[in-house]
Amino acid sequence: MRLPLFWLTDYVDPGMEASKLANRLAMTGTEVDRVHAHGVTALENFVVGRVLEREQHPDADRLSVCQVAIGEGDVATIVCGAPNVAAGQTVGVALPGSVMPDGTKLKKAKLRGIPSNGMILAEDEVSIGMDHAGIMVLDDDLTPGTPLADVLPISTDVLELEITPNRPDCLSVYGVAREVHAATGQPLAPAPWATDPGTPGPIEGVTIEVEDPEFCPRFTARLFEDVTIGPSPRWLKARLMAAGQRPINNVVDITNYAMLLTGQPLHAFDFDLVAGGRLKVRRAGEGEKMLTLDDAERTLDGSMHLIEDGDGPTSIAGIMGGQRSEVQPTTTRVLMEAANWNGPTLQRTSQKLGLRTEASGRFEKGLAPEQAMEGQIVATQLMLELTGARLVDGTIDIGGEGPAPVTLRLRDEKVTRLLGTQVPIREQADILEALEFGVHDAGDGLDVTVPAFRRNDVTREVDLIEEVARLWGLEKLPATIPGHGMSARLTTEQRLRRRAADALVGAGFSEAIGWSFQAPELARKLRIDLPAVKLRNPLSEDLSVMRTTLLGSLLNSVRHNTARGTEDVRLFEEGSVYFDRPHGRTPTAAEARSTPLPDERMHLAALLTGRLHPASWGESNPPTADFFAAKGVLETVLGALRVPFTVVRGSDPFLHPGRAARVLIGGEDAGWLGELHPGVTEEFDLGRVAGFELDLSAVLPHANVAPLYEDLTSFPAIRQDLAFWVPADRTASELVEVVKGAGGKLLKDVSVFDVYAHEGRTSLAVRLEFRAGDRTLTDEEIAPQREKVVKAVASKLEGELRG
Amino acid sequence: MSTATADRIAQLRAEGEAAVASAASTTDLEEIRVRFLGRKAELPNLLRDVGKLPPEERGPVGKGANQARQALQAAVDSRQAELEATELESKLAADIVDVTLPGTPVTPAGHLHILTATRREIEDVFVGLGFSVVEGPEIDLAYYNFDALNHDVHHPARSEADTFYVADDVVLRTQTSPMQVRQMELQAPPLYIIVPGRVYRPDNDATHTPQFHQVEGLAVDEDLTLGDLQGTLLAFARAIFGDDREVRLRPHFFPFTEPSVELDVSCFNCKQGFLRDGSRCPLCKGTAWIEILGAGMVDPNLYGYVEGYDPDKHQGFAWGMGIERIAFLKHRVPDLRMFFENDLRLLEQFG
């Protein structure tokens, strides 16, 4: 909300400059986005002038050459283009050096050969109106040379306020004046609606009917006759302009002015265009159409409300008027409406129609019914003062004021207990009274009565404590650390996740964070069809499906880098993936009665492409990423976690069919490992990419987080190397399994150290490590084990010891 | 012993020693060794033939020849060591590399993502203050994301313009706050937790991304105060932004805290809002304070959603901060969308 300071000072003088006031408001709960200057600057150059002589410019039909008295006997020659300029007028003059609202500086000029020492001002040139048809003519009793700013509001600071949704009462000049009063202690003028020129009772010839009082808690209306539509006075236009509203005509300006001052939106009908002199608030019919002020035809439904007259709909209630009964230049009878509408219902209507107006934005936050009459009274005063109108007896008031005010107990002890420090009870009372709460002493604190305009916001003791705290000054609060004496640490799982990430970083991988949502197209590219969670209202099709694998976003990230010239990319990501299937957790009570939540899993994936380390003068072709490079990384990560694992051939459709594996941990499937299928990498414009992806819930429970000591140092191990010929379809892990099975208790480790294929057979060389905990072993002692191993390989794998 | 024999032994020794001393290379020295101490040389032969001498001469000759042989061997050994050292030095001197060539590269270590590094930093501070780290589902019930957090059914944040929906009652969480009530359901007070995690809102521009990260904090006990909230977050601000930082609370509004505040930290980029050159500080926009998070005392209504929590007995505070915002303030990445591009040229600058 834009708050012009000169308007605020009608009701409270903050007694401090704008930036100080902004700070004070911020520290008491009214956020100030910024302070900006409205109007002109270099004020000393703006003065009242009197046109002494006016002559036609010799070389230009439309220009006048004026001699203008500007005070202290000085006379300036000014060339003026306005048609209405005449000798004897009192005018506003900008002298050279003036800075105009758009920031330009006025200089001496020559106009068609005649020097001009300034400018005679029109309203729009000093931002106090829209009129540019002619110059402003001021009152004749002003003395030339008087600073123009003393006479007209040509310069003011405007505070841009950010009003929180719980304080719709502050969406008004008087509402903010109350806050300023409470925040600064400066006196507050009586409310502008204190004096009501109107009378109660029915209005002859006007019938109002409200069918749905729940939606329309209050409807007030007054009738004005003999209205003359015309421009508003300068003081009013200046206030609207500074608040960011365009002046239109006196009646429309009055509705806007009253709204900005009181917070209550109003609507003026041309009563002669209200068919039958009757208005009815009712629910719209399904599919009912109407033409709104913005020239658009709107289709309504049964949840929306409209106002109709004898001929049909005239307004969408609380949101926008219709064209049919709009105020015209010829209007002479005005029916002024100030009503209160149910915020939530109105908000839904506004959302459905995609139609948000200044009025609907206010109503949807929930105004007090009392405000309707406040706005109506201010409008009445101005209608009488500015339009020559006569107020017809009576006031329509359906619904009346809101519920009676509530009184809350504010316990002193509770204030101290919540804030952590004492606030003297007298100060509590003063603060609340300044905010227009009613305050009475009670035994253990105060009894506090909530004013109507805070009815929705302040309903409990704790809400009162907030009011006290924010005005008492949060800067006076102590800074204490809770003395709970509790200790905390990361969980085992959290520490393991950190360790896994650290191991990958150590292995040369950088961490990526990809998008959780992706294009449906991505699953096609990866040739997968898993049950995915779809968004009902995605930002775009490209972000419409929740990912079921980290592979897609990680490939996108790899591609981002290769496309920018980085050929060697090693990235990993730890993040959630989501499956549209039952999650298997025990549901909470709320979950048990709701749509089932998807199965959300924490995955860890890594991808690498390009060289494993940079080329150099010593090695121009370093090894590049392939299946075994990826497996080495997997071994590093799982080794860091002390998670034993095995792999078996796999068949994931996005992997190279000959270089695809599944990772097994504790006998269960934990993810994939492999080189990506060239058909997939081609979709991403990438070369060979290898990697893996693990479901951490299948990994972390198997980590050996507290290993027991094993004696590896007292007695040396004895090593034996054996090389076997095995059929080509036998795998290294099969051989290792058979050797381990046959090697006996003393065989502690088996590792493959050489492989080559020859004529349909594979040679696999393994190193056997035997160790005893209580003695040094000899070749003789392990000879029988060695024999058993050779026999087992022969019988189970058709393997043959290589000579 | 005959004088002649003794003289001959002395002569052999002197000749030998002179030859050893003049040996110019290990090859030379080996020739000299063979000449004086080899199988066919005179001195060893003297020793070998001692038995043939008259008995009274055997002793002195044997002793003299042995002494001479040992002295000569010692001279050879020491000269050998000298010559080897010299020869190694001259060989090494010829083995010159261009020391200015680049080293052999290893695989350079990678980097944690700037958001992960920042999240860990935040977690570590609060773990130190006695807060456990809990995590929750990113796709959650509207009940936990809104209802149980005191948002009435018509709260604008629930609209499809502000929240991603999966079903009528299932949303992508818009904040980490749903874990407040979830954790309260699991654990009776006292409760001290932080909740880091990914959240979602339908915005996309330089300062808003549709996914971002928050850290929620929640403390519920019997006597926690707004002063405790301030003290806890002051400790946090100093740990993250430096020991000289001050904080201030500004009143604000959130549906699930009362009173609600925003926390500002004193700007670490300027003095009183101005840079050294006198220009306005761009980070705090000249205000000397930077907003870092929203917080407040837990609204008593929340306790009504969970058994074991009593609004008359329990009090607590909560806050929520954006990890991206903290990372931005510390590292000044200009556009939030860059956090999710994963450009290595950016990733490698942090973590």
Ligand SMILES: [Zn+2]
């Ligand atoms: Zn600064």
